[in-house]
Amino acid sequence: MKKLINDPADVVVDALRGFEAAHSDRVRVDLDLKTIYRKDAPKKGKVALISGGGSGHEPMHGGFVGPGMLDAACCGEVFTSPVPDQMMAATTAVDGGAGVLHIVKNYTGDVMNFEMAAEMAEADSGIRVASIVTDDDVAVQDSLYTAGRRGVGVTVLLEKIAGAAAEEGRDLDAVLEVAKKVNGNGRSMGMALTSCTVPAAGEPTFELGEDEMEVGIGIHGEPGREKRPLASAREIAEQLLDPILKDHDFKGAPAIVMMNGMGGTPLLELYLMYGEVAKILEAQGVAIARNLVGNYITSLEMAGCSVTLLRADDELVSLWDAPVNTPGLRWGC
């Protein structure tokens, strides 16, 4: 295992210490609770947004804490859900009186633990909590860690767009409504060229031959649709977009497209893949209004990529364009 770490048991807290040192202008970090807070939280009268999940997907979620996006992110161990105490403490800390939205990727542990935290926060402190569970991965119906579809790339877009809705003063019901619209109109599919190694495990999560790729991979290296022979970027773009375009209608509306790297993929290849994706979408009559190309929801050092499409409208594009000031996404500030 070749990693820039100290003791594998301390990876998350060591990384959080570095994150705090780098971004103390915008965030504060509770190292005991492994939770990252927007520095000026709670914001009185603003709906607060919390997300969280296993570590190893950076910049998601901690990198999206800041004005225009999240108020807090709860970090679990690598690829392991945070515990309800974290989400409950964060919910209490960031509530500004307007309620809290939990943004949860559809993985069984995350869903269960966020639910418990929401119940505890409502019972103990009377805080109103709404939840959105993202489930945009068209690859598989059920999987190793999930009942139903997995929540992946759309989570990034949702945190941006719902964050903007909260920032402009919408109430909890309205922010939840926007979040549902994003999740309902977003679809993703990913693939891997290589596995990744969880520090505590010390061995690659799965095996792939020299001429193989895994299509439909989850963000923890859990199996996808199937192993297939390595293909060209053009063919891979087709294999990712086909199931997305069959699952939802993206024509006749502005699309927000994310070409996401899994952590170990050079930007050169992500741009190349984006070019292939843009070509296919143009031929299919899908108009790209906005795009992101880079590493946004990753799986440690896995090589590979995922595509997320969001069928947007003027409202969602306008919320997308609103100012955001986080370590991972920043514009207008």
Added chain:
Amino acid sequence: MKKLINDPADVVVDALRGFEAAHSDRVRVDLDLKTIYRKDAPKKGKVALISGGGSGHEPMHGGFVGPGMLDAACCGEVFTSPVPDQMMAATTAVDGGAGVLHIVKNYTGDVMNFEMAAEMAEADSGIRVASIVTDDDVAVQDSLYTAGRRGVGVTVLLEKIAGAAAEEGRDLDAVLEVAKKVNGNGRSMGMALTSCTVPAAGEPTFELGEDEMEVGIGIHGEPGREKRPLASAREIAEQLLDPILKDHDFKGAPAIVMMNGMGGTPLLELYLMYGEVAKILEAQGVAIARNLVGNYITSLEMAGCSVTLLRADDELVSLWDAPVNTPGLRWGC
């Protein structure tokens, strides 16, 4: 070789096509000349900045084209200098009457080709060209592709700071002076956990054992100081900072610090490394004023990192903070 590409011979132009599709709001791309232009170039009366070099280091340089940074970036094949015709055409295209600064990393091919382009542009079009050659890598004096020190991470900081100086209307001499100040006060050192594979070669550039790392690596996988046993993040941070701090005095001034990933390193590890670097610098009495953590000057999918320190002052910090709107660095816009 596992890569998201089509024909290895087309990697650069395919990636540029995707880059253009992603960022056509800010840049235009001449695919024949493999050159990326700021969309609104030439800017009348503004000193223009051009950089360039081999591809495979993204986001550098193309990702730094835009308001507040570069006016053009000339892209060579992977790890291969662009040719003089590219830099000459770019120089002519972006000159707004105030002259052009060439920002060149100290690699023999780059230096030679930029020099020829500068001479041609001056002789043919009477454009005034100044050049800054970066040479911040403390690892080795001469190397496989360089006489003198190699130009690495400081190039990113210099493009930002000199870009801001040009944007605020300074003349060519003044912009060159700022560039010299940055290069003279910047030092870098890098290391690799793994090699990378140039698409056209199809094989890893070098070999590293399972328990080895290469300290003092260049950005093309050219040898560094030595192969050493794999060490902890804490020890690696010391091994990178020691030669930097011995080479230049960073005390008593605000420092701008970049913790850069080589392309295949997860952000989790870069933050962890930044935490170690910040701890050492604090103990050494170096005050970090600004920082960057992420992939900025990469070597394809190489795993590893580099640290760049810039001894700054109020002027450089203020230019650093000025608005920038490029695909790779963006704030204040």
